[in-house]
Amino acid sequence: MTTLGLDTSNYTTSAAVFDGAEGINTGKLLEVRPGERGLRQSDALFQHVKALPERMEELRSRGALSDDIAAVAASTRPRAVEGSYMPCFRAGESLGRSVAAILGVPFFAVSHQQGHLAAAAWSAGRMELLDKPFLAWHLSGGTTELLHVEPEGANVRARRVGGTTDISAGQLIDRAGVLLGLSFPAGKALDEMWKPSEAAGGFSVKVREMEFSLSGVENQVKDMVERGGDPAEVAGFVFTTVSDTVRRATAEAQERFPGLPLLCSGGVASNRRLRYVLTRSCQGIFAQGEYSADNAMGVAILAHRMMG
Numbered sequence: 654m655t656t657l658g659l660d661t662s663n664y665t666t667s668a669a670v671f672d673g674a675e676g677i678n679t680g681k682l683l684e685v686r687p688g689e690r691g692l693r694q695s696d697a698l699f700q701h702v703k704a705l706p707e708r709m710e711e712l713r714s715r716g717a718l719s720d721d722i723a724a725v726a727a728s729t730r731p732r733a734v735e736g737s738y739m740p741c742f743r744a745g746e747s748l749g750r751s752v753a754a755i756l757g758v759p760f761f762a763v764s765h766q767q768g769h770l771a772a773a774a775w776s777a778g779r780m781e782l783l784d785k786p787f788l789a790w791h792l793s794g795g796t797t798e799l800l801h802v803e804p805e806g807a808n809v810r811a812r813r814v815g816g817t818t819d820i821s822a823g824q825l826i827d828r829a830g831v832l833l834g835l836s837f838p839a840g841k842a843l844d845e846m847w848k849p850s851e852a853a854g855g856f857s858v859k860v861r862e863m864e865f866s867l868s869g870v871e872n873q874v875k876d877m878v879e880r881g882g883d884p885a886e887v888a889g890f891v892f893t894t895v896s897d898t899v900r901r902a903t904a905e906a907q908e909r910f911p912g913l914p915l916l917c918s919g920g921v922a923s924n925r926r927l928r929y930v931l932t933r934s935c936q937g938i939f940a941q942g943e944y945s946a947d948n949a950m951g952v953a954i955l956a957h958r959m960m961g
Contacts, residue, residue, distance in 0.1 A: 654960065655719055657752065658953025659705070659727040661745035662765055663697055664794060664838055666704035667949035670717045671957050676775075677717040678943065678950040679708050685837045690828060694740045701744035725753040726761040726956035728949075731796070733764040733811065745949075763808060763955050765947075766791050770802060770809055771958075772951030773918035776944035783809055783958075787914045788906055790899065790937075792921035793947070794823035794838055797899075799863055799906055802916075807958035814909075815863025815902050822895045823921045825867050825874070829891045832878045844924050847888040855893030860901045863909075870894050892926040899927065903935045914938060920946040 660667040667680035683700045685692055692700075712718045727749035730737045746762065753760035770789055774782045789800045789811065799815035820828075823840065830839020833846075856873060858865050870891070877887050903915060915937045921927065923945040931937030944950055 654723045654957070655721050656953045656956035656960065657718075657722050657725045657749075658768070658949040658951070658956055659725070659745035659749045660765060660768055660947060660949040660952050661701040661705070661728070661741050661743075662947045663692065663694075663739065663741055665947035666701050666708055666744075667947060668705070668708035668712055669949035669953045670712060670722075671950065671953035673957055676950050676953060677712065677715055678948045679711040679715075680946070680948055681708065682838070687836060688831070690831050690837055697741040698744055701741060705744060705748050722756055722758060724759045724761060724956045724960050725749045725756070726763055726952045726959070728765040728768050728952050729762040730764050732766045737764070759960070761956050761959050763952055766796070766798075766811060767809055767955060768949070768951035769793070769918040769947075770811065770916065770951065771954045772944040772948055773916050773922075773938075773940035775950065775954055776940040777916070777938050779914075779916070779938055782914060782916055782938075786910075787916055788903075788910060789916040789918060790903070790922065791919045792822055792899070792917065792927075793919035794827060794840075794921075795821055796919065797821040797823070797867075797921075799902055801910060801913075807961070808955055815906060816865075818864055818866050819868045820871060822867065822899070823919070825871055825895065826891055826921065826924075828871060829874045829878075829887060832875060833884050833887060838920075840920055840924070843888050843891070846884055847892055847926065848885045849925065855890055855897055858894060858898040860898060860905065863902045863905045865898050865902060867895075867898070892924060895921070896924075896927045896930040900930050900934050903931065903937075907935065918945065
């Protein structure tokens with residue numbers, strides 16, 4: 654039995670298939686004009702509509718689309734909470750419902766965040782996490798949330814218990830990269846710019862009850878760049894600050910919810926410094942790089958679980 658998953662986030666068009674054990678994901682970043690720090694939803698939606706047929710064709714060329722697709726799923730909103738909505742997810746939902754109707758198979762709607770958690774657990778070889786409570790970070794371009802996650806049937810229910818109160822860690826990283834002349838999104842390029850061999854100081858962000866603000870850090874980054882700061886030092890400052898802040902919020906959560914494993918998902922979770930810090934200090938469980946970034950694998954996995 655194979656399931657098809659679709660995810661049309663704000664910056665990546667993805668399609669994936671999953672057979673219960675293995676899967677194939679194909680994704681493509683949306684195009685952002687040089688110097689800009691994001692896309693309007695109308696532009697993102699238009700690009701998804703163009704890119705989805707290409708993603709499906711790529712799956713077919715890799716032998717991943719078969720005649721035994723038993724269900725289709727798509728991420729239809731950012732998070733599974735009331736009021737969570739972004740137009741770009743309508744592209745994947747529309748195609749998913751159409752394919753399911755043509756094939757005469759069930760369609761399942763999940764959230765982008767639930768897909769991230771499922772993909773991270775599978776990629777880390779820890780699928781059993783989805784069947785018991787755990788802590789999780791969703792660290793992406795638009796989200797920095799510390800979650801308490803519990804099973805909800807074949808899916809999971811995530812409750813926010815901490816995180817940023819203003820800009821996300823991903824936004825801080827992307828904006829720092831753009832200030833340094835990197836293309837948006839800038840996370841991967843900024844990570845490559847960072848030199849682990851060089852000690853980098855950060856800023857001690859105030860963490861209270863697992864909540865924190867990163868807007869002040871952005872102002873400091875702007876000042877560093879305007880004063881001609883070395884790009885590698887700027888990158889180190891950003892990643893050291895983010896890693897230390899996330900670590901301290903995690904420590905508070907592990908005191909409040911003792912004994913729960915920690916799963917880290919989202920594109921920012923692929924950063925080398927963050928992985929080192931959370932693995933060493935908090936026993937963090939991380940997805941493989943491809944499945945930290947936006948992908949449709951988790952959506953396909955959840956569809957397979959929902960089929961029973």
